[in-house]
Amino acid sequence: MSTSKTLLSDITEIRRRARQHLEAGAVTQNYGGDVKEAVALLNHAVATEIVCVLRYKFHAVAAAGIASEAVKAEFAQHAKEEEEHLDLLAERINQLGGKPNLNPDGVGGRAASEYAEGENLIDMIKEDLVAERVGIETYRDMVRYFGERDPTTRVLLEKILAQEEEHANDMHDLLVTHEGRPMLQK
Numbered sequence: 001m002s003t004s005k006t007l008l009s010d011i012t013e014i015r016r017r018a019r020q021h022l023e024a025g026a027v028t029q030n031y032g033g034d035v036k037e038a039v040a041l042l043n044h045a046v047a048t049e050i051v052c053v054l055r056y057k058f059h060a061v062a063a064a065g066i067a068s069e070a071v072k073a074e075f076a077q078h079a080k081e082e083e084e085h086l087d088l089l090a091e092r093i094n095q096l097g098g099k100p101n102l103n104p105d106g107v108g109g110r111a112a113s114e115y116a117e118g119e120n121l122i123d124m125i126k127e128d129l130v131a132e133r134v135g136i137e138t139y140r141d142m143v144r145y146f147g148e149r150d151p152t153t154r155v156l157l158e159k160i161l162a163q164e165e166e167h168a169n170d171m172h173d174l175l176v177t178h179e180g181r182p183m184l185q186k
Ligand SMILES: [Fe+2]
Pocket: 049, 052, 081, 082, 085, 135, 160, 164
C-alpha cells in the first residue's frame, strides 16, 4: 500500500477518536511525547524567560554613563522580546492542557538563567550575554528532546532559540564596543 493510502486508510478510526476525548483539546492520540514532561520542561523555560524579562528591565533602567542610551534601548527591546517568548511558551502549555507556572514564588529556582544586576554597564552586558548563552544551550537541548515527538513545540522553540542567538550576538557586539578591546573569536 502506498504511504498516502496507509496514512489515510484509518480515516474512519481517526474521525472516531477525534470525537472522543474532546477534553484533551489539541492533544490527540498520536501525540508522540509525554504531555506531563513537556509541560514541566516548558515551565522551566517560562521561569527562565521571567528572569530574563526582569533582568533586562532592571538593566534598561539602571544603565548609566556616557553612551548608555543606545544600550538602554537595546536592553528594553530585549526585555520586550523575552516577554513575547514567555507568552508563546505559556500559550503552548495551555494548548497541551497544562497550566503555565507564573507563580513568582520560587521563580529564580526554576529558571536556568540568573537575575544578576551587575555593578556597571560592562557587567550588565556580560551578565546578559551569560544568560543568553545559558538560554541557547537549554533551548537547543529542548529542540532535540521534542524532535519528532512534538513538532509544534519544537518549531516554537527553534524560533525562540534563533532569537536568543541574535540576543547573544547583540550583547557580544555591545561588549566589544564598550569594553574597547577586540574579543573576536569569530
Ligand atoms: Fe527569551
